[in-house]
Amino acid sequence: MKLSAVTIKDISRELNLSTSTVSRALRDSHEISIETKQLILDYARKINYKPNRNAQSLKEKKSHSIGVIVSEIANSFFSQVINGIESIASKNGYTVNISQSMESAERELMNLEYLTSSFIDGLIISVSTETKNHLYLKEVHEKGLPIVFVDRVIDEIETHKVIADNFKGAYKATKHLINKGYSKIALVSNHAGLSIAKERLEGYKVALSEAKIPVKDNMIVFCDHGGMLYSEVESAMNSLMRLRTKPDAIFAGSDKITTGCMRFMKNKKIRVPEELALIGFSNNDLTELLSPPLSVIKQPAFEMGEAAMTLLLSMMESKRPQQKFETRIQSTELLIRKST
Amino acid sequence: MKLSAVTIKDISRELNLSTSTVSRALRDSHEISIETKQLILDYARKINYKPNRNAQSLKEKKSHSIGVIVSEIANSFFSQVINGIESIASKNGYTVNISQSMESAERELMNLEYLTSSFIDGLIISVSTETKNHLYLKEVHEKGLPIVFVDRVIDEIETHKVIADNFKGAYKATKHLINKGYSKIALVSNHAGLSIAKERLEGYKVALSEAKIPVKDNMIVFCDHGGMLYSEVESAMNSLMRLRTKPDAIFAGSDKITTGCMRFMKNKKIRVPEELALIGFSNNDLTELLSPPLSVIKQPAFEMGEAAMTLLLSMMESKRPQQKFETRIQSTELLIRKST
DNA sequence: TATTTTAACGCAATCGTTCCCGACAACAAT
DNA sequence: ATTGTTGTCGGGAACGATTGCGTTAAAATA
Known part of the structure; x- marks a missing residue:
């Protein structure tokens, strides 16, 4: 009815x-x-x-609604990003359609096809870890759908992008560990193909090199689903702990991985930071209340959402296809607490 | 473009x-x-x-999209609920439109008016703390918009409702505190007008009464915005700590209040549970990793979202107005950890 | 062979809005 | 008196998809 x-x-x-x-x-x-x-x-x-908005949309060929695809809503970083998006969108009379890829390329494509049935005027997306073939995304983009990438971008598609300064964030975090006297620093990274993972890896490597610490491959492990499942983080950590020369510090490459590592250390009763230090990317407010309070690199998630929506608005409202695209790099915040 | x-x-x-x-x-x-x-x-x-989905919607008078209004996405409970909603919705070809009230009745009404421009086929809502006049909601409901309430319901509107067993959850939590030997148990509650707050208050009172512990009014404090701002929790806690007979245990009435209390105790360097025990409603995964690990009452958030969407589907797909409505009460889980 | 049935397709209205053309006054300018 | 102008309004065709009804030819039946 x-x-x-x-x-x-x-x-x-x-x-x-x-x-x-x-x-x-x-x-x-x-x-x-x-x-x-x-x-x-x-x-x-x-x-x-x-x-009747459907009639209006049909007539105007504009739906005044946008699509947002993130890997998971129940992730503090993304929920804060969405928060920022929604705040700008609703101010400008746009409805936000959210769907989650759950780090699955298949679900991502499904959502994408669904949303693009002449339904949305624009798209903000943070691609899933699995995504490797972005044919469809490229196709709709070339057909004229305004797209803004957030956080996880695809270099091959030329459009506005909003990212955190992942390189610098990783660099600062690693450098902080080095300054604190740690030398065997392991990286638990997100999927190697992800733009954010690459940039963070680079920051990690440069910081080590500057300190003349050799970068060892076995000190870098990957969670191909971004720590979506705890088991993934667990096996990554286990492989590190089995090493002959165990790490004395962990640098975690994403929100879920950071908390996953923390969980691992609790489970294994590893004392932090005495036995093993921990720092990681995270936007979770509770990291401060953990024991020990976690040192984290925090991204300006809300502001990134705002920026993405603002850029999308400019694309949607401009009469002709834009030629110049910008990549907004927003600086991260290093919060030093007790875990390092 | x-x-x-x-x-x-x-x-x-x-x-x-x-x-x-x-x-x-x-x-x-x-x-x-x-x-x-x-x-x-x-x-x-x-x-x-x-x-073209707009054309289809216009013809069919169905948009195949639903609206969801919650107080805040970046709240573990709600993001998990949305997760559940989205999983069922996408399986059945429905798009989910999310908006946040931020506990403001004004924003809630704005979102509501916007979503109901013959745009959505159904609505799932968890009303904001501020909401007192539900005239508009009642109006669209009487006009035939299928509505399902989740978590925070309005008794006056007859429709499907999905809630957690708040009474029992609160009862069990309070009883647990009593069994552990606490007798001066304070309640930091959500806004008094909220259905969930009332039910939880009732569970708290009954448990105390059964144990022949007098219910004192000054041991019950309220956060009118559900702990949205930390300052709110802070002043509530301060008023408790100023009491002549201070509480020896805190029962927190919502996710944000629980973590807010924890934050307060950390700030004030109150030892948990020695000086003051803490238990509260929370769906945040990190509560387990706090120090001490928090005892919590956990709601089946994902399942509640699924149930709400399933009920909404049945309403939307039925030809004639439904007469019988059900209130699904899903049981909570008491997770006893170190904070009590 | 004459008539009915059936398969396969086209016509045109419809959903609710918007907007390009007029229409038609009243009034001003020539 | 004729022509222009302006201010208000209505007619009707879109937008893209759906669907009841009509049409036509071929096939089946009498």
Whole structure:
């Protein structure tokens, strides 16, 4: 069942006017006399008229709604990003359609195909770890769908991008560990193919090199699903702990991995930071309350969401395809607490 | 700018057929010969035809999208609920439109009015703490919009409701504290007008009464915005700590309040549970890793989301207004850890 | 052979809005 | 008196998909 809506026709019939006049009055056209306009507006308010957005969308070829695809909503970083997106979107009369890829390329594609059925005016996406073939994304982009990448970008697609300064964040974190006297620093990274993972790896490597610490391959392990499952982090950590020269510090490459590592150390009763230090990317507010309070690299998630939506707005509202695209790099924050 | 979509007309023109035939072929009607059908299907796939959902919605008077209004996405409980909703929705071809009230009745109403512009087929809502006048909600409900309440319900509106067993959860938590030897148990509650707050208060009171512990009003404090701001929790806790007979245990009435209390105790260097025990409602995965690990009452958030969406589906898909509504009460889980 | 049935397709209206054209007054300018 | 102008309004065609009904030819039946 559905709600029976009142339409422009109802108004025009009641007031003995044409639908054109009513439509124009509601849109405050100058072609309508003030009296008629007032009459229509009053009556419309009285019967609680709301324009049918589907009809409007069909006519205007604009839905005033955007799609957002992230890997998981229940992830502090992404929920904060969405928060930022929503705040700008609702201010500008846009509805936000959210779907989750759950780090699965298949689900991502499904959502994408669904959202792009001439339904959304624009898309903000943070690609899943699995994504390797972005044919479809590229296709809709070339057909003219405005897209903004957030956090996890695809270099091959030229459009606006909003990312954190992953290189610098990783660099600062690693350098911090070095300054604290740690030398056997392991990296538990996200999927190697991810843009953020590459940048963070690079920051890690450069910091080590500058300190003349050799970068060892066996000190770098990967979680191909970004720590979505704890077991993934567990086996990554286990492989590190089996090493002949165990690490004395862990640098975790994502929110879920960071908390996963923490969980691992708790489970294994590894003392932090005495036996093993821990620092990682995380936007979870509770990291501060952990024992020990976690040192983290925090991304300006809310602001990144705002920036992405603002950029998307500019694309959607511009008449002609934009030529110049910008990549906004927002700086991360290093919060040093007790775990390092 | 927008993406130029391919329509049924493009197909019909190219193949020298009528739009009716094309439409019927795409919908696999028996009135179309197999050869023609195949021809159309092949060509449609070739040019990557996607039906225009706005046009479909206009024709069918169904948008196949639902609205979800919660107080905040970046709240583990709600993000898990949304997770559950989305999983069922996408399986059934529905798009989820999420908006946040941020515990503001004004924002809630804005979102509601926006979503209900003949745009959504159904609504799942967890009302904000501020909400007191639900006139508009009642109005759209009476006009026939299927609504399902989750977690925070409005008794006056008769429809499906999905809630956790708040009474029992609170009862069990309080009883647990009593069994552990605590007797001066304070309740830091959510806004008093909220259904969940009332039920939890009741569970708290009954448990105390059964143990012949008098219920004292000054041991019950309220956070009118559900702990949205830390300052709110802080002042609530401060008023408790100023009491002549301070509490020896805190029972926190919501996710944000629980973590807020924990934060307060850390800040004030109050030893948990020696000086003050803490238990509370929370769905945050990290509570386990806090020091001490928090005892919590956990709600089946994901399952609640699933249930809500399932109920909403049944309402949306039924031809006539439903008469019988159910209130699904899902049981909570008491996780006893070190904070009590 | 004449008539009915059936298969396969087209026509045109419809959903609710918007907007390009007019239409038709009243009035001003020539 | 004729022509222009302006201010208000209505007619009707879109937007893209769906669908009841009508049409036509071929096939089946009498």
